[in-house]
Amino acid sequence: MTALGADALPTLDEVLSGSAVVSVQLTTRFRGVEHREAVLLRGPAGWSEFSPFAEYGDAEAATWLAAALDFGWRDSGAAVLRRSIPVNATLPAVAPDRIEAVLARYDGCRTVKIKVAERGQTLADDVERVRETRRLIGAEGRIRLDANGAWNLDEAEHAVRELEQFDLEYVEQPCASVEELAELRRRIHRIDVLVAADESVRKAADPLAVARAGAADVLVIKAAPLGGVDRALAIVEAAGLPAVVSSALDTSVGLAMGAALAARLPALEFDCGLGTGALLADDVAVAPVVPVTGAIGTGRATVDEDALRRLAAPDERAQWWRARLERCYALLAAPPA
Incomplete structure (x- = not known):
């Protein structure tokens, strides 16, 4: 599911230690929402994002986490063809x-x-x-x-x-x-x-x-x-x-x-x-x-630390997202059936 492979995943503590849950207002209601929530992850390769829509189940959302960990903890080896x-x-x-x-x-x-x-x-x-x-x-x-x-x-x-x-x-x-x-x-x-x-x-x-x-x-x-x-x-x-x-x-x-x-x-x-x-x-x-x-x-986004504080999600939503991330991580780390 991830290019990192289950045995090469960062630990859950590493993932959560640099995480921030944000809620960003939209200019126009879109997909039935007025605020977009996301978990931002600070990995050794740079910032990454875990933000599957709220209605998605854990199995589907785990693929989004695989992508986020891959992007934050590993650089793609494919050649950059345009800027x-x-x-x-x-x-x-x-x-x-x-x-x-x-x-x-x-x-x-x-x-x-x-x-x-x-x-x-x-x-x-x-x-x-x-x-x-x-x-x-x-x-x-x-x-x-x-x-x-x-x-x-x-x-x-x-x-x-x-x-x-x-x-x-x-x-x-x-x-x-x-x-x-x-x-x-x-x-x-x-x-x-x-x-x-x-x-x-x-x-x-x-x-x-x-x-x-x-x-x-x-x-x-x-x-x-x-x-x-x-x-x-x-x-x-x-x-x-x-x-x-x-x-x-x-x-x-x-x-x-x-x-x-x-x-x-x-x-x-x-x-x-x-x-x-x-x-x-x-x-x-x-x-x-x-x-x-x-x-x-192209190129990675540089996160504004002041923006992380300004856009921090309410505590109950931050807890919801961290619990979701932990469940998805468990799916990625589980040995193949």
Whole structure:
């Protein structure tokens, strides 16, 4: 599960001794949350981050911890191929009159990923959000959609046909299952809209199943859910598909792990989803990882000690996260069954 191997893990005391639990307010409600919580870990290779979403079980969250320990206690041996990573703006499911203000936080980004299929909203809401985004970014801007698997097959086909008038780059995880993605791709093959897979890679027991099934044109990969930089690189190589590196609403420390992955991909055909630091009202880094002229740099984040104190999570939340980390660590350290 981790490049370190269970026998090479740092001790739990080493992991916890340099840890800090933070809670960072968002500028816009996203994924149903208004504050992003994370455990920051100080390892010999630099700062790392453990921040699986609260609803994930321990077995899934343990993979995120494996990635965090790998990044904090070991440097990837893969060659760094680029020092600047072009990124997209990420637009939550906001009303059209709020879009311009959200996009203004993403300096120079030419691509916008728009959240669609939000619970409680309709396709008409999505159409108006995409229409206003296209008006704001002009004909040369790029638009991609992210449904987080919320549509069934027929809904996805109808939505893509309704929205392709706005010149879409791709639609990310329109349906939940690999089988649905493959069938949708067959149905819309005459439309110039690509299908990208996210959850079908990072939440799958077999992250290569989507590629074998011909169910996607693009892989969306995240370093932490896939167990770290090296494991994510291996998945991309085995899949043989173009990849977009994305974030999980990380702090700058977690975004640096994503940037390290994007810096090592043999090819980078699409803007990456690593600009989400712009959605944070504050950050833990001396120099926050946010888009500047449409790109972010590579290299580890330097944590601001004053920010750790300012953004410290309430005691009960800090205890919750440390208990979760301990359970996940026990899973990583357990001998193979």
